[in-house]
Amino acid sequence: MPSNASNDANIAAAIEKWFQGAARELPWRAEDSPWGRLLSEFMAQQTQIERVAEKWTAMVDRFPAPISMAEADLNDVMLLWQGLGYYRRARYLKEASEQICSEFGGEVPQTVEELLRLKGVGKYTAGAIASIAFNNRVPIVDGNVHRVVCRLANEGSKGVNDAWTWDRATNLVEQCSSPSLLNEGLMELGATVCMSKNPKCHACPVQSNCEAFKNETQLDVPKPKATKSKQVEFHYAVLFCKQGKIALEHRSQTELWGGMWQVPTIESIRKLTQKEVSSHFKVQGKLLKLGSFKHTLTHKSIEFHVFESPHESAEQLKWFDVDSLSELPFANAQKKVLSYKELAD
Ligand code: SF4
Structure with a gap:
């Protein structure tokens, strides 16, 4: 025209x-x-x-x-x-x-x-x-x-x-x-x-x-943009809870979900064994598997695997009152992780 x-x-x-x-x-x-x-x-x-x-x-x-x-x-x-x-x-x-x-x-x-x-x-x-x-x-x-x-x-x-x-x-x-x-x-x-x-x-x-x-x-018209295949990642989230408290980490401002809070989580480009997850968090003994879900972003697809640890971690964890969770921002995927223990609003 x-x-x-x-x-x-x-x-x-x-x-x-x-x-x-x-x-x-x-x-x-x-x-x-x-x-x-x-x-x-x-x-x-x-x-x-x-x-x-x-x-x-x-x-x-x-x-x-x-x-x-x-x-x-x-x-x-x-x-x-x-x-x-x-x-x-x-x-x-x-x-x-x-x-x-x-x-x-x-x-x-x-x-x-x-x-x-x-x-x-x-x-x-x-x-x-x-x-x-x-x-x-x-x-x-x-x-x-x-x-x-x-x-x-x-x-x-x-x-x-x-x-x-x-x-x-x-x-x-x-x-x-x-x-x-x-x-x-x-x-x-x-x-x-x-x-x-x-x-x-x-x-x-x-x-x-x-x-x-x-x-x-x-x-x-217009020609659709070629879609890139999505990168796949595996995230292993472990809920450490004791006496009305939960362990959390703060994500750095420069990474994905920067500035949001999360339960201790390992991110990997390959699948990890439960033993590798336990040893990363210095947990003696088995973790309890709570479930898995897929979380899709525009550029990547993430498989989340959610565990609870019945054991203490030898890591230095930061503890927060469960009642204070509503004052902290969480990305949707981590809200889903918390929902496994009915901790998300
Ligand atoms: S909807 Fe779009 S394609 Fe259809 S007549 Fe209107 S401008 Fe043209």
């Missing part, structure tokens, strides 16, 4: 109009503050929107402004982040809140250039906040927008480069009435109508402008 200003203006107008009637009810849309939008963008990266909606209200209630997060303990942010995964984002969010206070007077900055200075903010997030929260005429491209613009132009059956997609998003935003409505509408269209496997073309506001629809190539 040749990009021309009048066609782009028609597409933009149709999406803006459609979005005003079709937008899903999401809590950050109702509140509509720059800080609330920034929180939602951090929380929504690679996470299902339904899960973000469940967590966002608690986050904004606890941290109603950048200053409240900047002055809080990182542990408090991590606690509310539990279940969202990608915990590095929570640390970046905390750092971004501190930058907003130290460099921008406590107000979320408005331009892409300023937003890009914040920790954890890339080109997409900066564009989303600048356009949606401040109605600046700047483009955004995420996976949903990429799919929609490729299909509208029937481009990308062999892949397109990022520059092409950003150019198309720029053409559209230059022709729209409201960058905020257009950009959020484009993302919403990709998420709820122009879905990857079963696009609902019959309900699409830009069907008459869509070259992929005309050529019946919706499912070939």
